[in-house]
Structures are given as structure tokens and as C-alpha cells.
Amino acid sequence: xxxxQDPYAAAVEWLRNLLIGWGLTVEAAQLILYLAGGxxxxxxxxALVIFLIWAERKIIGxxxxxxxxxxxxxxxxxxxxxxxxxxxxxxxxxxxxxDRVPYNLAPVLAVAAVIMxxxxxxxxxxxxxxxxxxxxxxVMAVGAIGEMGIxxxxxxxxxxxxxxxxxxxxxxxxxYEIPMVIALLIPVMMAGSLSLGAITASQAVWNxxxxxxxxxxxxxxxxxxxxxxxFDLVEAESELVAGFNIEYSGxxxxxxxxxxxxxxxxxxxxxxxxxLGGWRGPFVDQVPILGAVYFFIKTSLVYxxxxxxxxxxxxxxxxxxxxxxxxxxxxxSLSVLVVTALADKLTLGLSxxxxxxxxxxxxxxxxxxxxxxxxxxxxxxxxxxxVSRPRPLARPETAVQPETNGGVS
Amino acid sequence: xxxxxxxxxxxxxxxxxxxVMVVLSRRIMRxxxxxxxxxxxxxxxxxxxxxxxxxxVQVLVYVGAIATLLIFAIMLTRGVMDDSKAxxxxxxxFALLVCLGLFGGLxxxxxxxxxxxxxxxxxxxxxxxxxLFGLAxxxxxxxxxxxxxxxxxxLAAMVGAIYLALEKRGN
Amino acid sequence: xxxxSWYLILAALLFCIGLFGVLARKNSVAVLMSVELxxxxxxxxxxxxxxxxxxxxxxxxxxxxxxxxxxxxxxxTAVGLAIIISAYRSRKTVAAEDFTALQG
Amino acid sequence: xxxxxIYIGIFSLIALALPAAAILMAGVLxxxxxxxxxxxTYECGIETTGETWVQFRPQYYIFxxxxxxxxxxxxxxxxWAVGYRVLxxxxxxxxxxxxxxxxxxxxxxxxxxxxxxx
Numbered sequence: 001x002x003x004x005q006d007p008y009a010a011a012v013e014w015l016r017n018l019l020i021g022w023g024l025t026v027e028a029a030q031l032i033l034y035l036a037g038g039x040x041x042x043x044x045x046x047a048l049v050i051f052l053i054w055a056e057r058k059i060i061g062x063x064x065x066x067x068x069x070x071x072x073x074x075x076x077x078x079x080x081x082x083x084x085x086x087x088x089x090x091x092x093x094x095x096x097x098x099d100r101v102p103y104n105l106a107p108v109l110a111v112a113a114v115i116m117x118x119x120x121x122x123x124x125x126x127x128x129x130x131x132x133x134x135x136x137x138x139v140m141a142v143g144a145i146g147e148m149g150i151x152x153x154x155x156x157x158x159x160x161x162x163x164x165x166x167x168x169x170x171x172x173x174x175x176y177e178i179p180m181v182i183a184l185l186i187p188v189m190m191a192g193s194l195s196l197g198a199i200t201a202s203q204a205v206w207n208x209x210x211x212x213x214x215x216x217x218x219x220x221x222x223x224x225x226x227x228x229x230x231f232d233l234v235e236a237e238s239e240l241v242a243g244f245n246i247e248y249s250g251x252x253x254x255x256x257x258x259x260x261x262x263x264x265x266x267x268x269x270x271x272x273x274x275x276l277g278g279w280r281g282p283f284v285d286q287v288p289i290l291g292a293v294y295f296f297i298k299t300s301l302v303y304x305x306x307x308x309x310x311x312x313x314x315x316x317x318x319x320x321x322x323x324x325x326x327x328x329x330x331x332x333s334l335s336v337l338v339v340t341a342l343a344d345k346l347t348l349g350l351s352x353x354x355x356x357x358x359x360x361x362x363x364x365x366x367x368x369x370x371x372x373x374x375x376x377x378x379x380x381x382x383x384x385x386x387v388s389r390p391r392p393l394a395r396p397e398t399a400v401q402p403e404t405n406g407g408v409s
Numbered sequence: 410x411x412x413x414x415x416x417x418x419x420x421x422x423x424x425x426x427x428x429v430m431v432v433l434s435r436r437i438m439r440x441x442x443x444x445x446x447x448x449x450x451x452x453x454x455x456x457x458x459x460x461x462x463x464x465x466v467q468v469l470v471y472v473g474a475i476a477t478l479l480i481f482a483i484m485l486t487r488g489v490m491d492d493s494k495a496x497x498x499x500x501x502x503f504a505l506l507v508c509l510g511l512f513g514g515l516x517x518x519x520x521x522x523x524x525x526x527x528x529x530x531x532x533x534x535x536x537x538x539x540x541l542f543g544l545a546x547x548x549x550x551x552x553x554x555x556x557x558x559x560x561x562x563x564l565a566a567m568v569g570a571i572y573l574a575l576e577k578r579g580n
Numbered sequence: 581x582x583x584x585s586w587y588l589i590l591a592a593l594l595f596c597i598g599l600f601g602v603l604a605r606k607n608s609v610a611v612l613m614s615v616e617l618x619x620x621x622x623x624x625x626x627x628x629x630x631x632x633x634x635x636x637x638x639x640x641x642x643x644x645x646x647x648x649x650x651x652x653x654x655x656x657t658a659v660g661l662a663i664i665i666s667a668y669r670s671r672k673t674v675a676a677e678d679f680t681a682l683q684g
Numbered sequence: 685x686x687x688x689x690i691y692i693g694i695f696s697l698i699a700l701a702l703p704a705a706a707i708l709m710a711g712v713l714x715x716x717x718x719x720x721x722x723x724x725t726y727e728c729g730i731e732t733t734g735e736t737w738v739q740f741r742p743q744y745y746i747f748x749x750x751x752x753x754x755x756x757x758x759x760x761x762x763x764w765a766v767g768y769r770v771l772x773x774x775x776x777x778x779x780x781x782x783x784x785x786x787x788x789x790x791x792x793x794x795x796x797x798x799x800x801x802x
Contacts, residue, residue, distance in 0.1 A: 099439075102442060133461055133539075134465050137462070137465040137469055138465045140469050140473075141465045141468035141469040141472070143473070144468055144469055144472045144474075145468070145472065147473060147477065148472060148476070151477070152442070155438055163484075167481070170477060174474070174477060177473075192540060193539075194539065
């Protein structure tokens with residue numbers, strides 16, 4: 001394998017030989033490589049956030065017919081650096097009565113839980129952190145650590161609004177994790193492995209063609225997991241005073257947002273790995289490094305859809321959100337799993353040209369059936385009238401009564 | 410001492426210290442956070458035992474779900490236990506005696522066993538194959554009954570817990 | 581290499597700490613947390629035995645035991661906490677010594 | 685311990701250290717001028733009354749409970765899904781029965797109204 005076909009593998013090999021040439025043992029050389037690779041990957045993910053924040057502000061600005069950031073540097077590209085400079089010099093305000101360890105640990109966990117996902121994502125055949133044999137469950141488990149970070153933020157802050165916000169956020173996250181895991185069982189079934197590398201390698205036909213409904217469910221639930229619009233009711237920053245992060249300031253507050261932006265990009269990466277064939281594309285067998293290009297093109301497209309969704313859709317109410325998850329997504333994901341498992345076993349051995357239309361047709365039928373059922377329920381259900389309640393008046397005797405006598409006393 | 414031994418000692422120190430704090434913490438919410446740390450430490454021990462699947466499942470189920478559920482329950486029942494008073498029964502020295510006796514007895518009995526200090530065999534290539542585990546779990550010669558019984562157990566737990574926890578309409 | 585005894589002693593210690601919590605804690609939620617510790621000690625034991633004594637590619641007894649124990653732990657926590665919440669609703673207490681309705 | 689776990693361990697430590705270092709650095713750079721008003725708990729400008737305690741809805745518990753049960757269900761389904769390619773049709777149907785039993789539980793929860801947020 002020459003340098004130009006796979007610069008990453010060649011560079012690692014060169015570095016390993018160099019270290020061993022310096023008289024290190026093979027294990028020590030491996031450890032140093034791990035350390036270097038980890039620092040590059042984790043640092044790279046954090047550096048990416050700087051660009052993501054700028055891109056998102058610019059795109060949302062254009063959607064809303066604004067220019068977006070345009071002062072610092074060409075197209076405002078250095079705007080985020082100015083923001084970083086500012087947030088680094090802000091004061092930390094630590095409210096009285098906080099539980100210091102959970103309070104200070106929470107923002108660190110919120111970011112670390114997202115970065116840790118990057119350890120198992122395969123960018124090309126050779127470029128990945130670790131090809132963990134249980135990578136998919138690892139990704140889910142790391143999400144649980146992020147949840148704990150939110151609980152710690154809510155409880156450590158010693159503020160009832162932070163606590164309520166944290167519990168709403170956690171309830172939302174755990175609810176949407178169910179259809180997500182069930183939808184992800186379909187790529188696992190197709191690959192026969194939980195490793196993200198094997199799942200990518202198995203997709204000669206992209207999984208989105210075999211299970212489009214599962215892909216849709218994963219996309220929706222992953223957006224809800226991050227808590228972005230239209231699922232951002234917990235921390236609707238334009239309407240409420242934040243959620244669980246209300247008592248944070250300076251960079252501690254900023255890191256919750258860094259975690260959010262990075263998580264939004266990370267779920268786009270996961271969508272690419274699970275349903276869009278990851279690094280797969282033409283000529284990847286000859287030139288593996290092309291895989292990284294395909295990977296980032298696909299991821300950016302998914303991320304763009306994500307941003308446009310954020311710009312376009314209105315926010316859910318909490319009861320709508322819970323209903324949508326438990327009464328629509330969960331039964332739907334279970335039935336998709338059952339139907340796909342049966343259909344795949346029964347059409348085994350047929351050519352892909354027969355199988356894919358069968359899968360697409362079955363998914364379409366399921367979606368149609370689910371829509372009909374939802375619509376029938378929605379039509380038959382008595383609707384609550386949306387009116388504001390009469391409010392008590394401070395001094396009823398001086399209130400102006402519009403009906404009586406035209407307001408003249 | 411090998412690296413694995415040092416790692417084991419660190420992880421088990423974390424587990425034991427966190428477990429002691431779970432039992433002794435006055436504030437119940439702190440105890441829950443210590444419990445999360447203890448469960449996480451147990452996941453690390455599982456990873457040390459080459460059981461990667463159970464290491465991640467431990468975090469997924471215990472930290473992600475059971476600890477979350479415990480914290481929800483603590484929030485629902487908060488405010489009725491006075492945190493400032495002692496959280497242990499009056500008979501706690503007796504309980505301590507029982508536990509120390511049990512621990513001593515267990516260690517004594519185990520140390521009589523001739524395989525107590527056996528070393529781990531090398532891991533064969535296919536020893537850890539989830540495909541075969543899935544096959545064994547669903548084959549009638551394997552553990553099919555356990556598999557389906559677990560599903561019924563979960564169903565019963567779900568129905569029972571919802572019945573108990575749901576506020577009855579009308580009162 | 582780590583001998584089997586280390587894992588067994590760790591599991592015994594964890595089990596005894598959990599047992600102490602079950603016997604001595606007042607708050608019934610804390611009692612349930614201690615039960616979780618005891619179940620985890622059992623899991624460590626099962627996996628250690630699998631790794632050290634029964635490591636063959638056909639015997640999945642250890643795995644099945646652990647996986648069923650996960651289900652049991654989940655069921656136990658769910659129902660136990662539901663009972664505590666239900667008792668809290670009617671009696672406004674979670675102290676284990678106050679649950680005396682069935683006392684003779 | 686497989687070597688991937690060593691990488692994951694090192695990586696996790698780095699992932700924790702980077703934000704922690706940044707937060708510490710910002711703490712050194714930023715000003716420190718606390719005063720009692722600034723440090724009071726945020727509550728719409730009014731002083732906090734009572735403890736940090738609000739009555740939570742049992743609804744949270746129900747959703748946590750459903751999550752726990754389904755989470756454990758997926759633990760059983762992961763080996764089933766990994767082995768799916770080599771499983772006979774009978775075993776696949778066993779897995780489907782497993783799912784349907786749990787779906788029954790979901791329908792029960794739906795019927796008694798545990799799924800609606802009141």
C-alpha cells in the first residue's frame with residue numbers, strides 16, 4: 001500500500017517504526033501511538049465545533065433572510081474565535097448551596113460523553129480509533145453517561161428550575177432511546193455484528209434501501225436525543241430561561257452548547273455509518289483514503305438536513321412529544337423490526353433486484369397503515385379547546401367591564 | 410506486578426469505596442450518585458474479565474436505566490426523610506457484625522477450595538462470539554426457556570409496576 | 581495475571597457491603613440500592629467463573645445466568661420502587677421500619 | 685483485557701481532560717468578584733423560598749420504568765440480532781414472539797393511560 005492510497009496507515013506505520021527504532025518496546029510504541037491518536041482525534045472533534053457553530057449560524061441566517069455573522073474575517077469565519085476569546089475571560093458565578101463535585105463535573109461529562117463516541121467511528125477502512133466488537137452498544141452506553149451529566153447538572157445546581165429541566169431532559173432522552181435502539185437492530189441483523197466497522201463493510205446495498213422506515217426512526221430519535229429543534233422544548237432558549245444549565249456561566253455554560261453542536265454532528269456521522277454505507281463509494285478498494293471524503297460528504301448532507309429541520313419546524317409540546325414517541329415511534333419500530341426479520345428470512349437467496357423492491361414496498365405499506373391509524377385516532381378524538389383561562393384580577397371592583405354600559409361607570 | 414493487576418486494584422478500590430459511600434451517605438441523592446460510580450466500576454471489572462458485551466450492557470442497563478429510575482423515585486419521595494438525622498437503624502452494629510462475620514466466613518471457605526488461586530486460561534479465538542450466544546439463546550436444545558421466561562418476567566414486572574405506580578383515577 | 585481469588589474476594593466484599601446496607605439503612609430506596617450492589621457482586625462472580633473455569637465455545641451458562649440476572653434486577657427495581665411509591669402515596673413515608681401494616 | 689479497551693480507556697481520559705483543562709484555564713483567566721446578590725440562586729429576581737424541592741409527577745417514574753423494561757429487552761435482542769444470519773426460521777420466530785410479548789405490555793400501558801402525559 002503506497003503513501004498516496006492511504007496516507008494515514010502509511011504515517012502510522014512510519015511512526016511505529018521510528019519509535020521502535022528509538023529503542024522502545026512494541027507495547028510502549030503502541031501506547032504512544034494510542035495516546036497521539038487519541039489526542040489528535042479528540043482535539044480534532046473539538047476544533048470541528050468551531051467551524052460547526054459558524055456554519056450553523058450562517059445557514060440559519062440565510063434561511064431566515066439574514067446575513068448571519070459577517071464582521072470578523074471573510075464571511076465572518078473568525079466570528080467563533082472572537083466568541084471563544086470572550087467566553088474564556090468571563091467570570092464563573094458559582095451560586096450558593098451548589099453541590100460542588102456534581103456541579104463542576106456536569107459540563108465536562110456533557111462534552112466528554114459526545115467525544116467518546118468518536119473513538120469507535122470508522123472514517124475509512126483503516127482510519128478509526130478502535131474497532132470495538134460491541135461498538136453499537138458502546139455508543140448507546142456512552143449516551144447514558146451524558147444523561148448522568150444532565151442529572152448532575154440539575155441536582156448539583158440547587159435550583160428547582162434546573163432540577164425540573166434536567167428531569168424533563170432525561171425523561172425525553174430515555175424515552176427516545178427505545179425506538180432508536182430497536183431501529184438499530186436492523187443494521188445489526190444485516191451485518192451480523194455489533195462493530196461499526198463490520199456494519200459499514202456489510203452495506204453493499206445501503207441499509208436505507210432495505211429499511212427506510214428504520215432510518216427515518218433513527219434520524220428522528222437521534223435529533224430528539226440531542227434535544228435540538230423541534231425537540232428542544234426543555235431548553236427553548238428563545239422562550240425560557242434555559243433548562244438544567246440555568247445556574248452555569250462562562251465556559252461551563254458554553255461547554256453544554258459545545259456538547260450540543262458536536263452531538264448534532266456526531267449523530268449525522270452515526271446515521272452515515274448505520275444507514276448510508278459509511279466510507280463506501282466508488283474506487284474505495286483501490287484508494288482507501290477516498291472513503292474519508294465520501295464519509296464527510298454524506299455526513300455533511302445529513303447534518304445539513306438536520307440544520308434545515310431546525311430552521312423550519314415549530315417546537316413540540318411535551319405531551320405531543322411523549323405521545324409521538326410512545327404511541328407512534330415505539331410500536332412502529334417494533335413492527336418494522338418484526339416485518340424486516342420475517343421478510344429477510346423468507347426472501348433469502350433471491351437477488352438484490354427482487355429483495356429491495358420487496359423491502360421498500362413493505363416499508364411503504366407499514367408507513368401507510370400507521371398513518372391511517374394515526375389519522376383515524378386524531379379524527380375521532382375529542383379535542384380540547386385552546387383558550388386561555390380567565391385570570392384573577394387584583395382589584396375586581398375597579399376592573400373595566402366591556403359588556404356593561406360601554407365602560408362608563 | 411503486571412499492568413492488569415494494577416488496573417484491577419484501582420478499579421476494585423473505586424468499586425469498594427463507592428459502595429461504602431452508597432451505604433453510609435446521609436443524603437440519598439449523593440448515595441445514588443455513588444451507586445452510579447460503583448456500577449461503572451463493576452463495568453470496568455467486566456472489561457478486565459474479557460466480557461466486553463457485559464461491560465457495555467452494564468453501563469447501558471444499570472447506569473442508563475436502573476440508576477435513572479432510582480433517581481426518579483428519589484425525587485418522587487423526597488422531602489419525607491430528614492437528611493440531617495442518622496440514616497442507619499439503631500441495630501447497625503449488629504448488622505456490621507453479621508456482615509464482617511459473613512465476609513470472614515466466605516473468605517475462609519473459599520480459601521480451602523483447591524482452585525481458589527487458579528489462573529485464567531488463554532482466551533480462545535471463538536470463545537467470545539455473540540453469534541453463537543444468540544444461537545444458543547434461541548435454540549430449543551439451549552436456553553430457549555430462559556429466553557422466553559425472561560420476556561414473560563419483564564412483561565409481569567411492567568404490568569405490575571404500572572398498576573402500582575399509576576395514580577388511580579378518581580382519588 | 582490476576583488469580584481467580586482476587587475477583588472472588590472483591591465480589592464477597594461487595595456482597596457484604598450491600599448486605600450491610602440492606603440490614604442497616606432506614607430509607608427503603610437506599611435498601612433497594614444496596615440490593616443492586618449485592619446483585620452486581622453475584623454478576624462479578626458468575627463472569628469470573630465463566631472466564632476462569634468454563635471457557636469453552638459451547639457453554640454459555642455463565643452468559644445466560646448474567647443476562648437473566650439483568651432481567652431480574654430490572655424487574656426487582658421496577659416493582660420494588662413502584663411499591664415504595666405506592667406506599668409513599670398512601671402513608672407519606674419511605675422509612676422501611678414504618679411499613680408495619682402486615683405486622684401481627 | 686482486549687487492546688481496544690486500552691485505547692478506549694486512554695481516549696476517555698483524554699476526552700475528560702480536554703474540557704476540564706479548558707474550564708480550569710478559563711477559571712484562571714476570568715475575573716473573580718463574587719458578591720451575595722450575584723451568588724444567590726436564580727429565581728426570576730425573587731428570593732428563593734423553601735428548599736429545592738418540588739413535587740414530581742409519577743409520570744416520570746412510569747416513563748423511566750418503561751425505558752428500563754425495554755432496555756433489558758434489547759439486551760436479549762442484541763445476541764439474537766447478531767446471530768440472525770445463521771439462525772433457523774424457528775429461532776427467528778422465537779425472537780418475534782419475544783417482541784410480541786413485550787408489545788403486549790406496551791399495549792397494556794397504553795390502555796390504562798400510563799402513556800399520556802397529563
